[in-house]
Amino acid sequence: MHSNNRKNLFYFHITIISILLLSVPRSIAAEPYGMAGCGLGSMVPVWKNDIGQILAATTNGSFSSQTFGITSGTSNCTTDGLVKREIAQEVFIASNEEPLELETTQGSGERIRAVASLLGCPKHAVELGKLMKENHTYLFPKTKLENESRSKEILSRLKTQISSDESLRLVCEY
Numbered sequence: 001m002h003s004n005n006r007k008n009l010f011y012f013h014i015t016i017i018s019i020l021l022l023s024v025p026r027s028i029a030a031e032p033y034g035m036a037g038c039g040l041g042s043m044v045p046v047w048k049n050d051i052g053q054i055l056a057a058t059t060n061g062s063f064s065s066q067t068f069g070i071t072s073g074t075s076n077c078t079t080d081g082l083v084k085r086e087i088a089q090e091v092f093i094a095s096n097e098e099p100l101e102l103e104t105t106q107g108s109g110e111r112i113r114a115v116a117s118l119l120g121c122p123k124h125a126v127e128l129g130k131l132m133k134e135n136h137t138y139l140f141p142k143t144k145l146e147n148e149s150r151s152k153e154i155l156s157r158l159k160t161q162i163s164s165d166e167s168l169r170l171v172c173e174y
Contacts, residue, residue, distance in 0.1 A: 039056070039059070085118070085120075085174075086155075088118060089115075089118045089119065089155055089174075090151050090152055090155055091151075092114060092115065092118055093115070093151040093154050093155055094150075094151035096111050096114075097150070097151060097154070099111055100112070100115065101136075101140045103129075104129075104132045104133060104136050104139060104140065105133065105136055106129075106133065107129040107130050107132065107133030108125075108126070108129045109129070112125055112128060112129040112132060113125040115128065115132075115158075116128045116129075116172075119158075119159075119162070119172045119173070119174040120171075120172050120173025120174055121168065121171045121172035121173070121174075123171075124167075124168060124171050124172070127165075127167060127168055128162075128168060128172075131161055131162070131165055131168060132158070132161075135157075135161050138157055138161070139154055139157050139158055139161070140154060141153070141157075159174050162174060
């Protein structure tokens with residue numbers, strides 16, 4: 001009887017998740033995911049808040065979808081098990097914002113070299129540092145955004161500046 005209940009619970013979970021995934025009218029394949037990580041739970045866009053992240057983590061653990069996703073490169077996971085490039089860029093900027101801002105005033109430093117690497121142009125860190133120094137006040141606006149929104153804004157502004165620079169836009173793979 002116990003295995004029958006477990007089997008029914010499994011089918012119930014699959015049904016609920018399928019309904020949620022099929023009822024979403026927009027594409028969800030490119031959506032970034034939250035703290036629960038990649039996996040089947042990351043593909044349900046209504047699960048972006050704190051409670052939803054708990055549900056996403058439970059789903060990922062219950063169905064081993066995160067392990068499968070990392071191995072196969074599906075469900076918002078990359079084949080090398082690392083987060084997608086843009087998420088890695090945002091996380092780096094968010095966790096290094098103050099020292100990166102300080103290095104930007106100087107135009108050089110290890111964090112600028114790391115950003116150059118994350119943007120796909122590690123051999124051009126000097127040029128990137130110069131660009132960041134010239135555009136420091138634009139890149140680091142004095143706004144009262146939350147840390148996550150601020151790091152996205154900084155990254156977006158940096159990519160805008162790179163795309164308008166004749167040499168960096170050709171070598172960076174951002």
